[in-house]
Structure formats: structure tokens, C-alpha cells
Amino acid sequence: MLLSEAWDKYHSDKRIEGYSSLTLKMYGFQCNLLKRYFGDIRICDITTENLKQYLVEAGEHLKPSSLGHRIRFIRSLFKWTHEEGYILKNPAAKLKEPKLGKRIPKFLTKHEIEHPRERCHTPMENALFEFFYSTGCRIGEVAKINRDDINFTGNSVIVHGKGDKEREVYFNIRCAIWLKRYLEEREDNQPCLFVTERKPIRRMSIDTLRHIVKRISNRAGIKKTIHPHQLRHSFATHLVDNGAPLEIIQSLLGHEKSETTRIYAHLSGKLRHDFYSKYF
Structure with a gap:
């Protein structure tokens, strides 16, 4: 073969x-x-x-x-x-990945989040930015969401993560307000949550979602370049800072392994500082 x-x-x-x-x-x-x-x-x-x-x-x-x-x-x-029986011996069986040093994911502080938030120019940009930040969703998950998936009663949505696994995520009131404004101003019949700005109107691709977040980032006037996964890191870090249990954060992020979520414990500067001040 x-x-x-x-x-x-x-x-x-x-x-x-x-x-x-x-x-x-x-x-x-x-x-x-x-x-x-x-x-x-x-x-x-x-x-x-x-x-x-x-x-x-x-x-x-x-x-x-x-x-x-x-x-x-x-x-x-x-x-x-x-x-599958196409080869008798697996030549890759003993290949090992290089050891990686633990990297702390890049994130935005709560103060830094306000800069791009203020530089959103349209209901679509506001809704998209707030949705990424308040749900912690992966960009591929956001690209798949339809309008009918949104539950405004509970401010929640079922997303399809890795391996097509479903999980429920939540968004805050600010996000709900901008989502409603964005959806109310749209005149298309597309079922998708986020659609392209120019005709023909269709579902936003992953590349387009990434481009819009970068466009907002360029206006923000901060030295960090913002990308959707950075907003996911920020979401998780701010939950840790506010004292959320790691198992809850793991569930919201859709991590299979707790070790993946544990990295955010290293990002919790405020929480660690509070404990230091309390006990030292």
C-alpha cells in the first residue's frame, strides 16, 4: 500500500x-x-x-x-x-516525543481585557469577543454553533468539543445583551450564530473568527497580540483567581485530563498572593 x-x-x-x-x-x-x-x-x-x-x-x-x-x-x-493489517511491524511504536518544559499559557489580566472590549465597534464584534471570553470555548467549537443552540433563559449553550463530545457552557449577562443585539439586527436566514460580514452571507470560518479577534486586538493599543485561545486561557485564569475549583474549570473547558487544567493553578497570581498574605 x-x-x-x-x-x-x-x-x-x-x-x-x-x-x-x-x-x-x-x-x-x-x-x-x-x-x-x-x-x-x-x-x-x-x-x-x-x-x-x-x-x-x-x-x-x-x-x-x-x-x-x-x-x-x-x-x-x-x-x-x-x-488494520497493512504492515506486519509498526516502525513508529517506540518513537518518543521530546520532553517539554512546563509553559504557562499567555493570558490577559482583568484590566487588559477592558482594552479590546472598549475597541469593539459593532454588535457582532462585541458579541463575538464576549462569547469567546465568557464561555472559554475553543475556536472550532464557536464556529459550529447555531442560533438555535443558544438558550437565553439560562444563558447557556451546548457545544461540540473534541471527539464530538457535548458539554454545556455558560455566558454572562454582558454577552447575552450583545448576542441579542447582534441577532436582532441581522436580516439573513442563516442558522449559524456568527455569519460573514460581506455577501454571500455564510457561516464564519475559523480563519474569519481569528481575523476578527486580531482586528479588535490591533485597535486595543496594548502590547499583547490577542487571539481566541488566549481568551480561553484568560477565562480559565480568572476563574481560578476567583476561587473556582479546578474540577469545575475542567468541566467548563472540556478537558479530558485534570493535568491539563492544573496548569492554570500556576497562573493564579492574586489567589496565591492572598494565601501568602494570610499565612505568612
């Missing part, structure tokens, strides 16, 4: 398993890099040494985290081809 054929079958299976389109897009990019390096050869001809050499050369110009993404895709692809 050729590498391209293996990818086509792998891609189809992972779509059925519920892998997100964004994950599959990134994996497709990684597969193209493999094909560029090896050519479209038979997948059974790729050895462990071949893969190690590929990763050594890639590692010369990649950050450890990016190299880790590459290794995870390779392990996933070759594990699948082995389990």
Missing part, C-alpha cells in the same frame, strides 16, 4: 471515529510533509531508522512542541496501519 493510499483510508476511518476537521486538516499537512520527504512509497518500506532520520532533520528547525505534533501523527498513522 502506498503512503497516499494509507492516508486516504486512515482519513476516512478517523472521520468516522469523530476526529475534528481541524485535526484531520493538520494531520493532512503532516502527511504531505512525509510524502515530500519519502516520496509516495510503499508504507511497509518505511523503517524505524528512516523515521528517526526524518525527525532528526526536522528537529533542527522545529520547536519541541511542533516536533511533538509531528511524532504524534506518525505514531497514530503507523499504529492504525499496523492494527
Whole structure:
């Protein structure tokens, strides 16, 4: 089986398993890099040494985290081809990801949040910014939401996270006000929550959502560049600062592992300072 054929079958299976389109897009990019390096050869001809050499050369110009993404895709692809019986031995079985130092996610302080908030020019920009910040949703989750998903009675919405897992998230009153204003001024019949500003009117893509947050960021006049995931980090950090239990934050963020959420405990400057002042 050729590498391209293996990818086509792998891609189809992972779509059925519920892998997100964004994950599959990134994996497709990684597969193209493999094909560029090896050519479209038979997948059974790729050895462990071949893969190690590929990763050594890639590692010369990649950050450890990016190299880790590459290794995870390779392990996933070759594990699948082995389990499906297309290869007798898995050459990627013993590949290990580089060790990463713990990175504290970048976030905005409560004071810094006010700068982009004040620089939103339209109900759409206000609604979009407040929705990202008050729900802590991932950008891919926001892109999928429809108007009918919004429950204004409870200020909540069911989102589809990684692996198409559903969870309920909540938004604050400020967000609810701007969402209602935005939806009331719209004249289209599109079911999606956020639509493009120009015709033809259609669902906002992930790239468009990211562009609008960046546009607001550029007006804000602060040195930090704001992106949607930074608003997610800010949401989690401010919950920790206000004393929210980590298991609740884990549920709201849709993290499978508590270790992923635990990183935000390191961001809680105010809370740690309060304890320090109390006990020292």
C-alpha cells in the first residue's frame, strides 16, 4: 500500500471515529510533509531508522512542541496501519516525543481585557469577543454553533468539543445583551450564530473568527497580540483567581485530563498572593 493510499483510508476511518476537521486538516499537512520527504512509497518500506532520520532533520528547525505534533501523527498513522493489517511491524511504536518544559499559557489580566472590549465597534464584534471570553470555548467549537443552540433563559449553550463530545457552557449577562443585539439586527436566514460580514452571507470560518479577534486586538493599543485561545486561557485564569475549583474549570473547558487544567493553578497570581498574605 502506498503512503497516499494509507492516508486516504486512515482519513476516512478517523472521520468516522469523530476526529475534528481541524485535526484531520493538520494531520493532512503532516502527511504531505512525509510524502515530500519519502516520496509516495510503499508504507511497509518505511523503517524505524528512516523515521528517526526524518525527525532528526526536522528537529533542527522545529520547536519541541511542533516536533511533538509531528511524532504524534506518525505514531497514530503507523499504529492504525499496523492494527488494520497493512504492515506486519509498526516502525513508529517506540518513537518518543521530546520532553517539554512546563509553559504557562499567555493570558490577559482583568484590566487588559477592558482594552479590546472598549475597541469593539459593532454588535457582532462585541458579541463575538464576549462569547469567546465568557464561555472559554475553543475556536472550532464557536464556529459550529447555531442560533438555535443558544438558550437565553439560562444563558447557556451546548457545544461540540473534541471527539464530538457535548458539554454545556455558560455566558454572562454582558454577552447575552450583545448576542441579542447582534441577532436582532441581522436580516439573513442563516442558522449559524456568527455569519460573514460581506455577501454571500455564510457561516464564519475559523480563519474569519481569528481575523476578527486580531482586528479588535490591533485597535486595543496594548502590547499583547490577542487571539481566541488566549481568551480561553484568560477565562480559565480568572476563574481560578476567583476561587473556582479546578474540577469545575475542567468541566467548563472540556478537558479530558485534570493535568491539563492544573496548569492554570500556576497562573493564579492574586489567589496565591492572598494565601501568602494570610499565612505568612
